Every structure is written in structure tokens, then in C-alpha cells.
Amino acid sequence: MSRVTSAFVAALITLVLGGFLLGMSLTSEGINLVVEASSTGKITFLFVGVVLVFLLQLFREQVGRFTTKMRSDERMELPGFLRTPQQQRVWTMFVIIGLLIFPFLSSRGAVDIATLTLIYVMLGLGLNVVVGLAGLLDLGYVGFYAVGAYTYALLNMYFGVSFWVALPIAGGLAALFGFLLGFPVLRLRGDYLAIVTLGFGEIIRILLNNWTELTGGPNGIARIPKPTLFGLEFSRRPSEEGATTFHEFFGIGYSSEYKVMFLYLMALVLVLITVYVIRRLIRMPIGRAWEALREDDIACRSLGLNPTSIKLGAFTIGASFAGFAGSFFAARQGFISPESFTFIESAIILAIVVLGGMGSQLGVILAAIAMTVLPELAREFDEYRMLLFGLMMVLMMIWRPQGLLPMKRPHLELKRD
């Protein structure tokens, strides 16, 4: 087939694909269903799509050359001032200081978005341990997130447990769930594992939705108290007799901004701890074993590593970070319902890991920032967010399966001159 014919056929197929679903829309009229031509916007989309496919097919070789380049390009080079570990340390300090003073300089809304971003950073880092380092595709990660969130919400509702007591319990409980789920399922092969974890995440959500007596069902749990600073509350008036509020203690005027800043700083501390812990774990024997196992299962086993216990370690540790993030999420929102823990949420976290580069912490952090801040900046594109996420996952797998900033092992090179 000549190039023009094949381009023509491709355009024709695109027309069939789009013609029915994009070109016509269904509406109910009384009890009858009628179909009418779509709005001009959709028709334009269809037309642009058809032309685009035609051109892409026509210039296939050129496009192919571009994609090969994308794939072979090992990694985007770090800028010159970041090469040596000393420089990196200095810059990391600068960034951390910058993040610490950020809330005092910017608006309340920006701080709020930053807090949300930090939650996703934490989730991305946690899932990165499971997917990126250990190579186990976990599609039910949101299940552990839900466990963490509901642990704090329920403990507080029934026993009045405060956030700081509930945080370690939430992490521990999520880890326990991870352990109990991982124990039987981790001997499954990769793609089966993915489906089983997906089923697990859905089961958790359906249980939360239907166990109305305990969890409030679809109505969720409201009025979850915010965390306190050593017992100092951030509300205008103390919630109970004898408690002190933050502004009274320091003798300053009340402002709701203190609460937002405090939540941000807390999220930042949690993220920094997460980064540090995972950084150390990667350099520990277990971290090296994760990566070795991801690269070659059989070689690992023949070297005497126990794959099940190593995978279990990754699964449990990853789950515990989701638990921490979940309880913080519950405290920040003040309200949780099963709606927040759908499969889509898992997919977003997975997209963050995939975009950042599996295994790379810096990549995941940058990806989490991009994925949460960009949709906030471009509110009008909010509708298209998930569409673009899906498209991006496909394109990343085709063009750069290693991610934008893949992990680089320290290596030595002989200088030749």
C-alpha cells in the first residue's frame, strides 16, 4: 500500500471511530431517545483529529525518527551546577529553606494547593517503592490510603483519639493491611497481581460504602478535627473547656491562615521524612534487593534471596506511607467519603510514578507537582484532565517507558582524553 493510501485508510478509520460518538449525541426526549448532530465544537474536534491522523500517517518516517530519539535519549541531563553530591546537598538545603518560608510569602489559596500537592508527593513516593523500585504493579494503592483516612476518622469519632496518636496507628494499620494482602498475593505473576490489587481496592471502597452503621456509608464522616500543635488548637475558640488555642497561647490575633500554614508545614515535614526514609532504604540491602528483583526474578532466587519476603517488605512499606498520607488527608479535609477513594485516584498516583520515571524520587516529586499544580492553574482544562492523563500514560509507555527523569545509579567512568 502506498503511503497516501494508508494515510487515507487511517483517516477513514478515525472518521468511523469519531463519527458516531463525537459527531452525534444522544438526548432523552420524554421517554424516547433521540440522536442529533453534536455541537460545532465537537465536530471541529473530529475534523482536526481526522486531519491529524492523516498527516501523522503521511509523515510516518519523520515521526518514527523522533520517537526513536526520545526513547534512546538515556536521560535528561541535570544542569551543570547539580552534578556533584556536595552541590546537590547545598541545593537541597536551599530548596527546603525555600519551601519552609514559602507559606509566609504567598496567598492562602497557593498554600492550600501546595498542601494538596504534598499529599500527592507522599502518595507518589510511597507507590514508587512498590511500582518503581520493586516492580510490582499495585492498582489498589488507594485502598491503603482509604484505610489510613478512615482509621483516623473512625478512631476520632468513636474514641476521641487525637491526630498525633492516630497517625502512627493509621500507618501501622495500612501496613498491616498491606502485609495481610501481600502475603497471599505476592506469589502471583505481575499482571495478575495488578488485577488482584485492583479488586482489593474496589472491595475496600464497596465495604466503606455499604457498612453504613460503622462508616456512615456514602455520606462519609464529617467534622474530623484538625491536628493540634502540642495540644494547641487552631480554631477561633477552644473546642472544649480548658483547652488553649494557638493564638491565645502566643497572644496574637486570630487568623484562619495560621491553620493553613500549619497544615502545609506539617505536610512538608511528613514529605521530608518520607523522602529521607526511602532514600536510606534504597541504599540498604533491602532496597538493592527490590531493584534486583525487579530486573531479574530468577537470578535473584538463584542468589539465595527470598522473593516473597522482599516483595512483602516493599508492599508493606509502600502501604504504610499511603496510611500516613490518608490520615493527614482526613485531618486536612475534615470530611471523607468513599468517593475520594475510587480507582481513578489510584490511576492518578500511578500516572505520577510513570511520568516521573519509575524508581526516581526526584522525578516522582516533580511529576506530582506538575500533575496537581497544572490542573489548578488551568481550571478551564479541568474537564480534560483525566483524558490527558490517560493519553499521557499511553504515550509515555511508547516513547519513554523509563519516565522523564529515570533513576540513575551512581557509576564510575574512565576518563578518556
Next chain:
Amino acid sequence: MSESIFYFLQQIANGLTIGSTYALIAIGYTMVYGIIGMINFAHGEVYMIGTYVAFIALAGLSMLGIDNPFLLIAMALAVSILVASAYGFSIERVAYRPLRGSKRLIALISAIGMSIFLQNYIRLAQGSRDIAMPSMIQGGFLFGDPSGSHIMISYMQVIIMVTTVLCMIGLTLFITRSRMGRACRACAQDIGMTNLLGINSNNVIAVTFVIGAALAAVAGMLLGLYYGVVNPYIGFIAGLKAFTAAVLGGIGSIPGAMLGGLILGISESLTAGYLTAEYKDVVAFSLLVLILLFMPQGILGKPEVEKI
């Protein structure tokens, strides 16, 4: 006593109806898995698209003045199969073919991305609300005492079961008798060797995707008419359940997918009939987890040997 038997039989009949559509969707999973060893995560979305196209075709054709319900259904079915097949073909071409030979996880992530993309594409194109279809075929066969205990099998249920059986017979003939079917079986056994023998395995894989998509479209149309509603999110759960059916029967085995679909449908409708309807999805997922743990080869599948 007789009442409880009738109730039981009614649940079985409902289960067989749902189960046969699960079986139709499951064939798409099982055939693709049998040949290229990947889970086509976007298959559930093809089913959803099939339902949408069928509804659009039904509404459009009846506006054109065709009022014979059987002619209408047959024509809508043809349109739905055509469009869904185009989707199956394109999905493979765009999202999976460039990844041939890479790791399983890479292909699976691409499939998940495709699934999210399609779901949101339909949400944007057709809106996220439920679209209801007035029921076209009413009435049914009544067994037993109409005022007392009886079972009712609607004409729609009969149509679903008959169509499914016809599709299964057609598929079996295609796989066992035709030249392409033989190529499919050969590819499932050893794709490299098949290539060496001069069969273009890319074509065989494309055909597999098209057949899977066509059967999913049939299921989509039938279930759409049975339930009377469609929204962009039905593909996810249906896909997961059909995958469960494929695993239950033994993934890679076509009779297994049929059997698995029926077993899953019946167990689901028995749960809904005797326990609680809310937890019927939990039953399906738990079944999936348990099968994968204790019987990963399924009922009719062959145990998979790990090759080094």
C-alpha cells in the same frame, strides 16, 4: 416448598442471562491473553462503546422511520459491531503494537492509560449522566401459576441467550475450521514459530482484537437493551467481571471463558437473590482473588510453565 424452587430457578435464569454476556466479553480477554499474553485492560471500555453506538444507531434508525423491532435491532447490532471492531483494531494498533516485546508491566500500564482515555473521551463526547432507553421488547414466557409461584423468562432474556449461543457456535466454527482460526491457534501455541512458517502474526493479532471487540459490542448491545441504561462508567466493572470470568474458566481457553462467564453470572445472581444485592460485586472480586490464589490455571486452562 415449590415457591422456593421457583425462586431458585428464577435466579438461575437471571444468572444465565447475565452470565452469557459476561462470557461474550470474556472471550475478548481470553483470546488476546492466549496469543500475546497481556491483559487488554481497555476491553471493558470497548463494551461500553458498543452500548453507546447501539443506542445511537437505534435512536437514529427509528427516527428514520424503521419500526420493526427485530430489523431495528439487527441493523443497530451491525453498526455497533462495525464501530466497536474499528475501536478494537485501533486500540491494538496505537497502544499495544508499538510495545510488542516489552515487559508485561509496560503493556499493562499502556492498557490502563487507554482505558482511562476512552472512558473520559466518551464522558466528554456524550456526557456523564445515565442515558435511558425505553424497552423495545416486552413480555415473556411464564412458567407455573401466574397468580402464585412462577418463573418469568422475558423475551429479552431469550434473545440474549440465543444470540450468545449463536455467537459461540460461530466463533467455535471459525477457530476450529477456518484458515485464520488455525493461524490463531498456532500463534497461541508459539508465536515465533508461526512467524517462521510464513504467517503474519501481526494480522492474526489484529483479527483477535477485532473479534474480541465485536463480541463485546454484541454483549454491550444486549445488556444495554436488557438494563435500558448506559453511562460512561459501566465498562470498568463489566470489564473486571468479564476478566474474572476469563480467569475462572482458565485464561487462554475459549470454552473456559464461556463456562467462567456462566458460573460467575449464576453465583452473582444467587448472591443478589439470597444474600444482599449490595455485596454482589464484592463476591465477584473475592472470587477473582480466590481463584488467582488457589487455582490460577482456572477450570479448563493449562498450568503455565515458567520458561527461563
